[in-house]
Amino acid sequence: MKKLFDRLFGSLVFKIGIAIVIVETILLGLFGGYYVQYFGAEIDRRIAEQISAPGRLIQDEQLKISVISDPKQLELLLGPHLREAMAIGFDGTIYHAMDPMLIGSDIASVPDFPKDRLSADLRSQVLFTTDGPDGRNMVSITPLFSLNANQPFMFAYFKVSTLGLEQSQRQMQSVLLIGSVLCILMTSGLIFLFMQQTVLRRLITAAQFVSEIQFGKLSARLKPAGRDEIGALERGLNTMAESLERRTNQHQIAQEALRDSEERFRDFTLSSADWYWEMGPDLKIAFASYKFYQLIEELNGSPQGQSFDKLGLKAETDHSWNSLIKRLESHLAFQNFEFSWMSRDGQKHFGRINGVPVFDLDGSFKGYRGTGSDVTSQHRATEEQHALQRQLATSQKLEAVGQMAGGVAHEFNNCLAGILSFAEVARAKIDDPERVKEYLDHVISLGERATSVADQLLMFSRRRIDQPTVVQVDTAITEMEKLLITLLEHRIELQIWANDAPLYTCVDPTQLSACILNLAINARDAMPDGGTLQISCYGATIPPADERSPDDEDDIFPKAAAGDYVVVTVQDTGTGIPADILGNIFEPFFSTKEPGKGTGLGLSIVHSWVEESNGFIDVESVEGEGTTFSIYLPRSEAGKVKASALQEIDYFPGNGERVLIVDDEQSLRTTAKIILEDAGFDALVARSAEEALQIITESQKTDRIDVILTDVVMSGLSGPQLAIEAQRQYPDLAVVFMSGYPARTRKEMEKMLGDYIFVKKPFRPAQLQKAIHEALAHKTERQRL
The missing domain is CATH 1.10.287 (Helix Hairpins)
Structure with a gap:
């Protein structure tokens, strides 16, 4: 008997039967509970509908209010579970009641009466439940109104016990429980018998067959008894036995093929241009192909047993080796790690390696395997490409x-x-x-x-030099009108629309003009047969991202863009831009013009400048109708516009300070000398930096030079070189640079000249005098320090 029970409880059939019983129990419990709640809710609804009906009928004058004093009529209307029925006046007097003893009394004498439910503000019927000594009750209060009255003159009150509902629910629960248990028992018995006959017996036969295969009887076969899943298993076991038998015969052949494969792989590694390597769990190289051996041995001996950072290779970035070692220690894959080395002939070469971690079947780390390649030719090709791009930029x-x-x-x-x-x-x-x-x-x-x-x-x-200042945008656009008319030719009509109120933004004015000019040239090229170019400006306010309405387009307004903007639009009636390339127009070197008619850098330069000015640009285009570019620039206040120094003070007198003017242009030397001498300075001139150094040296014996005013670009020594040499010998000298052809950006000028005073050619007398005064002030401040 014990063996029978062990076999029963340990069998798969029994486990499946138990699982089905559990699932059936859960499902029946859920459905039973749902239907109990459903029927309970339905009974509640019907009682609520039944208890509210007399009040509505009395309110609609279809039933007399005196029916409340008739218990038999009320029992017919509300059933045997009616507990109380009253008609209560506005002042709390009971005029009708199922209990005659309550007529004429006040509701205050009725125990547990919900007096707070009676209110002059009550306009419609209310239903609620209460708990009393005899169980749960449902109450209906209906306000009754006279003709054109704003307040109820009487309330109809009914109270019904829910005792019958609770009894019905308990009976339903009992029926469902008994039915569920019987259903589970019958179903479980049928499933157990069915599984015993159809599954267990065939599984036992399959288990015996597996045992025969395990002991080497590969010729044994099963007889499939059906097309079901177990039949598929039996056929699969037969196939497995046949496969094992074949593999036993092919094992020797496979070993020979493996030896051939290893030899073939060795030949490939010797002849391949790439490298192959392998390292152990200690992160040291255990295997390297011949090409890798050749490379490392040339630098640092054999790579066998060494880690990557000890092979004499130089990483292309400062932290590359550290990041690679961290990935290796974390057993993570890596790709395209680049390094360089110097060959014996002094040439710099570049390499790239990739690696993946190798794990055993039990998850233990076994090391790395990877490849490498010489990418020197690719690097040189990239450098050539960058050089060509710079040439194309110059062409643009x-x-x-x-x-x-x-x-x-x-x-x-x-x-x-x-x-x-x-x-x-x-x-x-x-x-x-x-x-x-x-x-x-x-x-x-x-x-x-x-x-x-x-x-x-x-x-x-x-x-x-980029010189951001507060610019009145509408004025800047209007001042470009003549130049635009010349560029657009007579076939294109130019329209300029300005905002009624002045609009200001803080940008470099010539950069703004260049931006508009570039877009105008593109618009002209898009209208070969003529058309209309409209340039306008207006103000716009962009709310923060969390305050925007769903109608705001996120692709127009970036999430970080919020505040007041000046919007400059350049709109043409040209050919438009196809939708499939609209997203690429700001990419460098992207152009739809014919070869030789554009480098594709114009819109890229415009886009870069707008972003550098803390703005953004939007483009809308309809193919065949035209294109509109909208440039959003941060708005500034008109009150922040600063007058130039020339407007604030038009004269900066000197007090006999000696200024050495150095320039290879005679007219400029003469002009500057006159301006400074008229202002009270003592001016000297020099044609070159070499002559200036000689004058400075000689003047130290008599009257010393206070300020050097020098051009930046001259033949021989340049202005910065003159300043460095002069201040090296005489640190107290002040320097002012002047040029009409300065560096590309202010940052570049600062890097070249340091803390400098600069005046741009051509200059006004007040500008030159002010620059000399600023240099003298800096000199005095340095002497104090």
Whole structure:
């Protein structure tokens, strides 16, 4: 008997039967509980509907209120479980009641009556449950109104016991429980008998067959008894036996093939251009292919038993070896780790290795396997590509300057014509000082206009210092109108729309002009048959990301963009941009123009400058209709616009300080000497840095030089080299640099010159005098320190 029970409890059939019984119990319990709750809720609903019906009928005058005093009628309406029924006046007097003893009394005398439910604000019928000594009850209170009354004059009150509902629920639970137990017992018995006959017997036969295979009887076979899953298992075991029999016969052949494969792999490693390596769990190289041996032995002897950081290879970044060692110690894969080495002939070579960790079947770490390759040719090709990209960038600058050439030449001719004309007239009116002053003011104005045109050329050649200042955007756009009309030709109509109120932003004004000019040139090229170019500006406020409405487009407004902006739009009626390439237009060297008509750097430069100015750019385009570029720049306040030093103070007198002017241009030396001497300075001139150093040395014996005013770019020693040499010998010297062709950016100038005073050519007298004063102030401050 014990053996029978052990066999029963240990069999798979018994376990499956127990699992089914548990599942059936859970399902029946869930469904039974659900139906008990469902029928209980249904009875509650019906009682609620039944108890609320008399109040509604009395309220609708379909039933007289006196029915409350008739117990028999109420029992017909509400059933045998009715406990209380009353008609209560507004003042709390009971006018009708199922209990005649309560008529005429006050509700305060009724125990456990919910007096707080009776309120003049009650407008509709209310239902609620209460707990009393005789169990749970359901209560209905209905307000009764007279014609056109705002307050109820009487309340209909009914109270019904839910005792019948609870009895019905208990009976239902008992029936469901008994039915569930009987169903589980019958189902479990049937499942057990069925599994015993159809599953267990066949599994025992299969187990005996596996035992025969285990003891080497590979010719044994099963007889499948059906097409079910166990039949599939039996057929699979037969197939396994056949496979084992075949593999036993093929084992010797496989061993011979393995030896051939190992020899083949060895030949491949010897002839391959790549390297193969393997390291043990101690992270030291255990195997390396012939090419890897050749490389390492040339540098640091045999790689066998060494770690990567000891092989004499140099990582391309400072922390590369440390990061690689950390990955190796963490047993993580790595890819494309680059290093370099110097060959015996002095050439620098580059290599790249990859590796993956190797684990045993039990999860223990066994080491690494990987490959490597010589990527020197790829590095050199990349360097050549970068050189070509720099050449293309230069071509783009030249192309942009070429686009401006016609308009710039036109502007310069106009300025020069005016300067010459006013100069001739001034010479003719030399005896009339007022007229001469008026003409010279015109000459100065035209000179400043020519300087602005030169600034645009310098900006396009990236030879101008970025000087962010508060710019009135609408004015900047209007001042470009003449140059734009020249560039756009007569086939394109130019429309400029300005905001009613002035708008300001803090950017480099010539960079802003260049940005608009670049977009205008692109628009012109997109309208070969003519069209309309519209440039406008307006103000916009972007709320924070968490305050935006669902209508705001996230792809237009970045999440970090919030605040007040000036928006400059450049809209054309050209061919438009296809939707499939719209996302690539800001990529460097991406262009849809024909070969030779564009390098694809214009929009990339515009995009980079807008981002550097803490703004962003949006583009909308409809193919065949046109394109609109919207540039969002942070808005500034007009009150923060600072007047230039020239407007604040127009004269900076000297007090006999000695200034050495160094420039290889005679006219500039003469002009600067006159300006400084008229202001009270003692000016000396030198044609070169070498002559300046000689003058400085000689002056130390008599009257010392206070300030050196030097050009940046000169033949021979440059201005910075002169300053370094002079201050090395005489540290107290102050230096002012001047140039009309400065470095690309202010950061580059600071890196080249350090803490410097700089004045841009062409300069006004007050600008030059102020620069000398600032240099003298710096000199005094250094002497105090």
